[in-house]
Amino acid sequence: MKYIQSSKNPVVKQWKKLLTKKERDLTRTYIIEGFHLVEEALKQEDTVLEIILVEGVDIPQKWNVDSVSISMVSDEIGKVLSDTETSQGIFAICKQKEGEHIIDQAATLMLLDGLQDPGNIGTIIRTADAAGIGMVVLGKGTVDPYNPKVLRSAQGSHFHIPIVRKDLHEVIPLLKERDIPVYGTALENGVEYTTVKPHSSYALIMGNEGNGMSNDLLTETDQNLYIPIYGKSESLNVAIAAGVLLYYFKNGQ
Template sequence: MKRIDSVKNPKVKQWKKLHKKKEREIAKTFLIEGFHLVEEALKVDGLVEEIIISENENIPANWKIDNATWYIVSDDVLKAISETETPQGVSAVCQFQSNNESMLTKSSKVLMLDNVQDPGNVGTMIRTAEAAGIDTIVLGDGTADLYNGKVVRATQGAIFHVPIIRENLQTWIEKCKEIGIPVYGTALENGMPYTDVKPTTSFALLVGNEGQGVAKEYLSKTDKNLYIPIYGKSESLNVGIAAGILMYYLRT
């Protein structure tokens, strides 16, 4: 166990670099904050490389920490590496996940995100998808970086428990259709109310950009395009809320 008190320590500078996507991709690691996220990450063998805990906090007795390097740090250090206004007492450095290979079967449930740019929306959909029993999440071009701090925090730990990959959506639409998984887009144009389709044992749901929706090139390849009726005066639903409604409805 090592101790760091100075924010000028080279290790602290290294941790701060992980706030940037470019540096995360070089290091193949990312930073998480808070006791809940660290505890969830520790449930995955070999994922956590380093744990950084405040000198004023106690290590939970149930944490399995054999393979992680521990650092006890001053509150100034923890504040320096935190992306939130109020540091939560503990942070950790995690490896990029190795669960990015998913076996696609006829019973798979897939969520695909097209150019969803808001990190909070992406994180919320990952959290909801894991709770809804989605087998694979595919992040298409333009979608917020998986390891962005806001994305990670919004997942509330679900990021560690469901395969998430970044890949061309056209490829995934074709893969799903080849083995008989129905592919549902989300759109008003040429769409139908979601309740007009029956829940199935497998499906691929494609949701899109907050302002522009799903790209037409993808919508032209889907089996059906669905929409959620609006009964009030709102023009649309938040993409995270809409995705949650559809994921839970479509599954059996």
């Protein structure tokens, strides 16, 4: 086990860079924080590259970390790396594995078009995982899935469900070639979601929190759906709406 005391150490500076999308994309790695996320990551073979512990924090005995590099760091370094107000003092450097996932292997997909709120994206990934969705695809303009807030909100679902980043204009034709219906979400030219009979395979697109789906994507869908509002609220939160639709399709199969 290595011990690092100074926050000016080059290794620490490299770890800190992983809090930026640029460095995550460059190195194809990312940093996670907290016991739950690290434990979930360790369950996936060849994912965790290194574990970082703040002094005084111990690894649970049930964890198998024989093949993982471990570094002990000072409390000062822990504060530098932490993206939370109350850190648990444990981090891990993980390998991005989205390139290993093939869209042709998924029968049910959640597609995200330009979502900007990390909490919403993480919640949708977590909900898609719970609903048994085969894959989540993040289109252009959608926040990085390895953003610390997305990771925290998803609560480990990154390690359960394939997540890829790809232009949705390229994805939709691939799905149509496989006769997978593609559903958009919009009030205009849409139908109430309960009027659609669920299929065993489908793709569902959720749009930007403020502007909804882009108009050019709406023209490529097989059908656009909306959820009726019975009270005075103008709309549902996009993550809540995704949950309603995913479970409707799941329960109707």
